[in-house]
Amino acid sequence: MHDIANALVAAWQLVLSGDPTLLGIVSLSLGISLTAVFLASCIGLPLGAALAIAPFPGRNAAIVVVNALMGLPPVVVGLVVYLALSRSGPLGGLGLLFTPAAMVIAQVILVTPIVAAVARQIVEDLWREYAELYLFDGVSRVRTICSLLWLGRFSLTTAVLAGAGRAVAEVGAILIVGGNIAGVTRTMTTAIALETSRGDLALALGLGIILLALIFLINGTAHFAGQAVKRVAP
Amino acid sequence: MIPLLRAAAIGWLLLSAAAFPAVAEPPFITVASTTSTEESGLFGYLLPAFTKETGIDVRVVAVGTGQALKIGERGDCDVVFVHDRPAELAFLEHGFGIDRREVMYNDFVLIGPASDPAHVDRGTDIVAALRKIADAKAPFVARGDDSGTSKAELRFWKEAGLDPRTIGAGWYRDTGSGMGPTLNTAAAMDGYTLSDRGTWLNFKNRQNLKIVVQGDRRLFNQYGVMLVNPARYPSVKQDLGYKFINWLTSPAGQKTIADYKINGEQLFFPDAKPATG
Numbered sequence: 001m002h003d004i005a006n007a008l009v010a011a012w013q014l015v016l017s018g019d020p021t022l023l024g025i026v027s028l029s030l031g032i033s034l035t036a037v038f039l040a041s042c043i044g045l046p047l048g049a050a051l052a053i054a055p056f057p058g059r060n061a062a063i064v065v066v067n068a069l070m071g072l073p074p075v076v077v078g079l080v081v082y083l084a085l086s087r088s089g090p091l092g093g094l095g096l097l098f099t100p101a102a103m104v105i106a107q108v109i110l111v112t113p114i115v116a117a118v119a120r121q122i123v124e125d126l127w128r129e130y131a132e133l134y135l136f137d138g139v140s141r142v143r144t145i146c147s148l149l150w151l152g153r154f155s156l157t158t159a160v161l162a163g164a165g166r167a168v169a170e171v172g173a174i175l176i177v178g179g180n181i182a183g184v185t186r187t188m189t190t191a192i193a194l195e196t197s198r199g200d201l202a203l204a205l206g207l208g209i210i211l212l213a214l215i216f217l218i219n220g221t222a223h224f225a226g227q228a229v230k231r232v233a234p
Numbered sequence: 235m236i237p238l239l240r241a242a243a244i245g246w247l248l249l250s251a252a253a254f255p256a257v258a259e260p261p262f263i264t265v266a267s268t269t270s271t272e273e274s275g276l277f278g279y280l281l282p283a284f285t286k287e288t289g290i291d292v293r294v295v296a297v298g299t300g301q302a303l304k305i306g307e308r309g310d311c312d313v314v315f316v317h318d319r320p321a322e323l324a325f326l327e328h329g330f331g332i333d334r335r336e337v338m339y340n341d342f343v344l345i346g347p348a349s350d351p352a353h354v355d356r357g358t359d360i361v362a363a364l365r366k367i368a369d370a371k372a373p374f375v376a377r378g379d380d381s382g383t384s385k386a387e388l389r390f391w392k393e394a395g396l397d398p399r400t401i402g403a404g405w406y407r408d409t410g411s412g413m414g415p416t417l418n419t420a421a422a423m424d425g426y427t428l429s430d431r432g433t434w435l436n437f438k439n440r441q442n443l444k445i446v447v448q449g450d451r452r453l454f455n456q457y458g459v460m461l462v463n464p465a466r467y468p469s470v471k472q473d474l475g476y477k478f479i480n481w482l483t484s485p486a487g488q489k490t491i492a493d494y495k496i497n498g499e500q501l502f503f504p505d506a507k508p509a510t511g
Contacts, residue, residue, distance in 0.1 A: 087309030087467055095469060097310050098264055098295060179295035181264075182278075197414030198273050199421075199439030 003201060010206030021183075026214070029187040032100055032174070033167035036107030037115075040167075041160050044112045048119025048159070049145040053127050063120065069113035074106075074172030081106045081177045098179040103187075106173040111163040118159035122152045154226055161222055168215055188214075262291035263474045266305040267315040268382060269412040270340075271457075272296035274432025274501055279494045284481055290474050298412065300380030306330055306460070309467030312475040315482075317430075317457045318382035331460035333476075335483050338491050338502045339456045342386060343431050344447035345417070346372075347424035354426075357447040361394045368396050371405045373425035377416050378408035386455065387428040393452075417443070430455055432501040457502075459483075482506070 014022050051063055083089050085097040085105075096102045126148050134144045149156065171189035178185030180194060188211045195204035271277050272294060281292045295305060299316040306314040307330045314331060316322060325331045344363055346354065352370040354363040367374055376398070377384035391398050398406040407425065409416050413433040420427040421441040429437075434445070459479050464470040481487045483506035491504045 087469055089308075092309070092469075098293065179264075179293075181293040181295060184293050194273075196418070197269070197412050199414055199418055199437040201439055 004205070006202040007205030007209060010202040011209040012206075014203075014206055015210065022210075024183060025186055025188055025191050026210070028100065028185075029168065029189070029211075030214070032103045032187060033107060033164065036104045036111055036167050037160060037164045039104070039108045040111035040115050040163055043108075044115030044163070045119050045149055045156065045159070046145055047112070048116040048121075049123040049149050050141075051116070051120045052123035053131075053144060053148065054141065066113050066117050066120065070117050072110055072113065074110060074170050075176065077106055077109050078173035078176030081109065081173065085177065097177065098181060098185060100178070100185060102177040103174040103185060106177050107167045107170065110170060110173060111167050114166055115159045115163045118162055119149075119152075119156055122155045122159065123148050126152050154230065157222055157226055161219055164218060165215065168211070168218070260289060260291050261471075261474055262293050263313060263471050263478055264293045264295065264311040265313045265315055265478070266295050266297065266302035266311040268299050268302060268317060269296050269414065270317070270383070270430040270433050271315065273412070273414050274430070274436045275496070276432060276491070276494055276502060280487075280490055283490045284478065284487070287486070288477055288481065290477060292478065298377075298379045298381030298384070300384075303330075306462045309462060309469060312462055312471045313459060313478055314462060315457065315459045316382060317455055318385050319456055319458065321382075321385070322458045322460065326460065329466060330463055332463050333479065334458050334460045335479055335506060337457045337459050337482050337506050338488075338504045339454055340431050340502045341448065342383065342428050342453040342455055343434060343445045344426060345420060345429050345434060345443050346426040346446040348442045348444055349424065350446060352426065355446045358449045360390050360447055360450045360453055363447045364390055364394045364396065367426055368394070368398070368401065373420075373423050374398065374402070374406050375416055375420040375423060375425040375427040376406060376408045377413065377428075378410045379412065381412070382455070383413060383428060383430055390428070390452070435496045435499060435501060456505075 048066075051059065051066065081102060082097065084091050085094065085102050086092055087097070096105070130148075130151075134147070139147070169189065171193055174185070174187060175190050175193060178187070178190065180186050180190040186194070188207060192204050192207045192211070195201075195207065267277070273296070277294055277296075281294070285291055295302070295311065297305070299318045299321065302314055302316050303321060303325050305311050306325065314325070315337070322331075322334055326334055342360075344354070344360060346352070352363070352367040352372040354366050357363045376387060399408075407419065407423070409419050411419075413429055414437065416427055417429060417433070417437050418439055419425070421439055421443050424442060426446070431448075459482055461472065461475045461479060462470045464472045488504035488506055491502050492500060494501055
């Protein structure tokens with residue numbers, strides 16, 4: 001209990017102090033994860049919808065693959081991205097290793113399957129309900145996908161939030177490809193890992209409390225924004 | 235409705251973009267170094283002094299010595315700053331690095347629980363202490379991560395004529411992690427472990443742990459710095475890298491290293507030889 005009390009005090013002091021290092025870490029965390037979630041949604045939502053409505057051979061296998069990739073181990077993704085971006089790797093010329101861009105790439109790989117898998121389920125349910133309408137009207141595939149995504153927009157928030165949760169909380173991949181460089185690639189989660197290894201458990205847990213608060217903030221904003229929009233146009 | 239969604243997407247993008255600092259980047263080098271230099275707080279003290287003097291930012295990737303050398307081998311950093319002389323010389327020999335310079339030393343200390351089940355407290359002979367720990371089958375927490383500290387520890391076991399990996403069942407715990415996590419584990423298990431003094435002095439979760447053996451000359455821990463071979467990797471920032479190496483080994487850099495203290499205790503002892511040209 002004593003440790004947890006210390007952590008709460010540490011978290012509170014950090015927030016009150018408005019420490020510029022902390023602000024930098026928080027904004028970098030959010031910047032990387034939100035960018036990754038945005039890109040992953042651009043890929044994952046249409047991909048999930050396509051999987052839901054398009055009959056093609058091997059569709060079931062593709063669904064299993066996407067579902068399984070939700071469980072991608074972050075360290076493995078980190079390692080693969082590291083090897084690809086390394087100066088000795090195929091993309092070494094870009095010089096992206098140990099930069100925020102490398103961290104975004106790793107997180108896009110981790111988050112896309114989550115967004116796609118959840119979106120597939122949601123759109124499939126809608127499709128079961130409305131397939132006849134679309135088929136009867138002879139709407140093209142692409143337009144059907146856009147229309148179904150729009151129809152399911154409120155439920156699909158969950159897909160995006162699931163992805164955002166994974167991105168903000170993830171440490172294994174970004175630690176490897178970012179290198180946890182102070183002021184450049186140090187995020188909330190990698191800072192927590194560092195403070196834990198320094199034995200400053202109160203500070204580590206204090207950072208953890210701030211991270212949790214941020215996750216609540218993101219989810220709360222999404223939820224109440226959704227409610228507000230629904231009230232305007234149900 | 236569509237405009238609302240579009241506004242949300244644009245807002246999201248702006249938020250993401252705003253989160254990245256949009257200032258022009260100063261010149262920087264990437265240094266692969268060890269957890270001991272980062273976790274002891276030395277870099278936090280040393281690097282701002284260098285940046286202030288030269289305007290060059292130093293981006294440190296702090297990992298074990300083995301991994302730091304690997305990062306250099308793959309050309310993913312400009313400078314390697316580590317502490318495992320035999321491995322450093324092999325690195326030079328294979329053409330991965332050039333111009334190794336010795337910078338400073340600190341020492342290893344044997345950490346153990348206050349209860350001291352192996353009765354090694356206040357010893358000055360690391361090898362004899364390890365033999366006693368093995369005899370008592372007292373918990374020993376090892377790094378096991380190919381770091382400089384890990385390799386030094388294994389050398390001491392070898393000198394003691396013991397192989398903990400065959401006789402250590404039940405008491406020799408290989409954590410495969412950095413110095414800090416290993417100290418956390420030792421604190422939780424009331425175990426012995428070998429640490430560099432700097433990380434120990436800066437470590438906060440000590441519980442019942444304390445220094446039990448120190449002062450053995452074999453515990454001496456030399457740090458060396460090298461430039462990654464620019465002939466092998468043209469991406470290496472040769473000029474900036476040399477500026478860093480030259481500064482570290484210059485009187486100004488050496489004095490800054492000596493000035494770094496925790497509770498009045500000096501952590502690293504500069505010992506660079508004057509440049510040979």
